[in-house]
Amino acid sequence: MTDKQPESKALTIKEETVDLILSKITRFQENGELDLPANYSPANALKSAWLILQSTVDKDKRPVLAVCSKNSIANAMLDMVLQGLNPAKKQCYFIAYGQNLTLQRSYFGTMAVLRQVRPEVGDIVSEIVYEGDTFKYKLVRGRREVTDHEQTLENVDNKKIRAAYCVIYDRDDKPIRTEIMTITEIMQAWKQSRQNPFDENGNVKGTSVHGKFTADMAKKTVTNRACKVLINSSDDSSLTVQAIKRSDEDRYEAEVEREISENANQGEVIDVEPEVVPEPEQAAPVNGGSSPPPPPQEPKQQTMQRGPDF
Numbered sequence: 001m002t003d004k005q006p007e008s009k010a011l012t013i014k015e016e017t018v019d020l021i022l023s024k025i026t027r028f029q030e031n032g033e034l035d036l037p038a039n040y041s042p043a044n045a046l047k048s049a050w051l052i053l054q055s056t057v058d059k060d061k062r063p064v065l066a067v068c069s070k071n072s073i074a075n076a077m078l079d080m081v082l083q084g085l086n087p088a089k090k091q092c093y094f095i096a097y098g099q100n101l102t103l104q105r106s107y108f109g110t111m112a113v114l115r116q117v118r119p120e121v122g123d124i125v126s127e128i129v130y131e132g133d134t135f136k137y138k139l140v141r142g143r144r145e146v147t148d149h150e151q152t153l154e155n156v157d158n159k160k161i162r163a164a165y166c167v168i169y170d171r172d173d174k175p176i177r178t179e180i181m182t183i184t185e186i187m188q189a190w191k192q193s194r195q196n197p198f199d200e201n202g203n204v205k206g207t208s209v210h211g212k213f214t215a216d217m218a219k220k221t222v223t224n225r226a227c228k229v230l231i232n233s234s235d236d237s238s239l240t241v242q243a244i245k246r247s248d249e250d251r252y253e254a255e256v257e258r259e260i261s262e263n264a265n266q267g268e269v270i271d272v273e274p275e276v277v278p279e280p281e282q283a284a285p286v287n288g289g290s291s292p293p294p295p296p297q298e299p300k301q302q303t304m305q306r307g308p309d310f
Helices: 004-030 042-053 070-082 107-117 183-190 214-232 239-263
Strands: 092-097 100-105 121-130 134-140 143-150 161-170 175-182
Touching (some): 004 070, 042 070, 100 107, 100 239, 107 121, 107 214, 107 239, 121 214, 134 161, 161 183, 161 214, 175 183, 175 214, 183 214, 214 239
Antiparallel strands (some): 092 100, 121 161, 134 143, 161 175
16 A cells, blocks of 8 residues: 555545534534534634544554544544544543454543543542551442541552442532442453553553553542443433443454454464264175165365455
């Protein structure tokens, strides 16, 4: 592929997607189907996304605009706008899985989306529980509520994290949702990360983001979980919620498809000697009869030329 071909493809994608997406968004808003944040500009978000996509590469360092399908690029950008996200504000980023471009929300994007679909949400607070802290919670109709958390500076140590929790309040400072995760649960969630923050012994790499900023990453993990529970319980009729769930499903399916393609036929090949089964002897003619007829021959297989793929 020459240098001009990727540029030409990128220009074609821009002309055929950005204008089309803006047209769709305008129609949704005119029909009262979509309410975007008052300070959100779809045009500015798409411009930022386009600039970022031009320098985004896949795991093999290939430009995503040259590798990914036009449909997946358009869908990722459309879902970005429907969720009211802007990549320039680090609210989302684009990841390529094979030929599929997917949209993934960041920690900041998930909180922004939650406030959009649940306008009653006020503060979102997260904290770390260290060894030596006094931490108590109670169950109220199956829901956790933190009743006491006392901490001293001497306890603050990334190597002594016991748990993390997030409390989502309404605008009257009443807790709507409380999520608590132990450090074991948090690390299990980190194992799903594409950054692979663990070494071969199962320990968090000191050079990884999770190793350098363990407390911050733990807070982000528990906050994401708390927010997603409320987002997923929102009314499915909202275009925003549909886009949220669709982008999450697309990313999950793309991850599975990539994992299958990368691991296919990678297992150990076992060479088994086939068992030779002797053919039965033909029976002798009875009463002077003729020999049994030879077995019918297999018909010759005809080959058919394959036409071009469409």
